[in-house]
Amino acid sequence: MRDIASEFAGWIGRCVTVEDEISLPAVRRMAAMLDLDPLEFHRGSAIPPHWYSMFFTQNARRSQIGHDGHPKKGEFLPPIPLPRRMFVGRQVSFPGVLRVGDEASKRSEIAGIEQKQGRSGTLVFLKVLHTISVGGQPAVTEQQEVVYRDAPAADAKPANAAATPVPASAAWQAEYEMDPVLVFRYSALTWNGHRIHYDADYARREEGYPGCVMNGALTVHLVVEEALKRAAGRRLAGLSARLVKPLFVGGQLKIAGRDAEGSTLEAWAGDEQGALAASCTLRFEGAS
Known part of the structure; x- marks a missing residue:
């Protein structure tokens, strides 16, 4: 190799x-x-x-x-x-x-x-x-x-590996429609021309996806936005984020998380089937 x-x-x-x-x-x-x-x-x-x-x-x-x-x-x-x-x-x-x-x-x-x-x-x-x-x-x-x-191999089918389920113990949740306008506007703001986000034929034929792919950085951004609404105004000192599986335009993005414990707050995103797509840990200043 x-x-x-x-x-x-x-x-x-x-x-x-x-x-x-x-x-x-x-x-x-x-x-x-x-x-x-x-x-x-x-x-x-x-x-x-x-x-x-x-x-x-x-x-x-x-x-x-x-x-x-x-x-x-x-x-x-x-x-x-x-x-x-x-x-x-x-x-x-x-x-x-x-x-x-x-x-x-x-x-x-x-x-x-x-x-x-x-x-x-x-x-x-x-x-x-x-x-x-x-x-x-x-x-x-x-x-x-x-x-x-x-x-992807010429005869490859869309990947459907065993999914990791989202955590069961959510204290709050929110939903977003992954509509093409939202993805377009984020791609325009960040000057991201990657064709998987807007060219469905390219995404299917050349990268093996079932359709246009949700921008992963946008997924993380929305998770952080929702988590900060539950942070009681504390200043964000840092975060870590990991993408686990792709999401696709036209589906539902389900964001959830746990109440803040000490200086951290855990949040995540999943798809309609409850498969984990992204996880985030937010770290705050001034927590006891």
């Missing part, structure tokens, strides 16, 4: 820095997408900590976009020779605050490459460290994990 991780080990340590402004129009669009009042945000307003993810987009030129809608590999991200690429998890800390109007920078570094063999073939996990700073002071630190996967 080809040792892809060793082949690309020289990419570990590669860095890139991107600058962006925490702009008022972007923040108000995010608020509108979440059915919040956009006019509650003004220049100087602190944004919810987890909203950092809609900034520092990859502004690849049209000629730099690959067949899948992602920027082509080989610039910052290594050209790992597996065609499918998806976000699978993150660990984040919020040592500072981002405010509307801040001029911020994001430094990203390739931190690790690991190869595994899964039911669907070769998997290569890429870890990337991100630090978002304002005035030289860190506001967000993140370790993000992305997986590269083999193309």
Whole structure:
């Protein structure tokens, strides 16, 4: 078996820095997408900590976009020779605050490459460290994990492996329709052109899914939004999130969680059949 991780080990340590402004129009669009009042945000307003993810987009030129809608590999991200690429998890800390109007920078570094063999073939996990700073002071630190996967076999059917059930002991719950407008608006905000989120023919024929795929980062975002409604106003100090299985546009997203215990709150997302899709742990400041 080809040792892809060793082949690309020289990419570990590669860095890139991107600058962006925490702009008022972007923040108000995010608020509108979440059915919040956009006019509650003004220049100087602190944004919810987890909203950092809609900034520092990859502004690849049209000629730099690959067949899948992602920027082509080989610039910052290594050209790992597996065609499918998806976000699978993150660990984040919020040592500072981002405010509307801040001029911020994001430094990203390739931190690790690991190869595994899964039911669907070769998997290569890429870890990337991100630090978002304002005035030289860190506001967000993140370790993000992305997986590269083999193309599906020509005769492959949609994956239907034994699902992990959602936890049984939920104290609260909420539901969202995974409608195409919601997914489109989030993809537009984050400048995400991955075709699995809007091109059903591509998703079926080339990536082996039954239809358009819910944006995993959006799933995590909605879980965190619902959890924070139950956090009694405490400041979010950090979170970890893991995607377990894909969800699909047109279905129901079921979010639930447990009441906060000490400094943490557990929340998760599942599909209509009760299969776990994502899990999150939120960590708060000032808890006894």
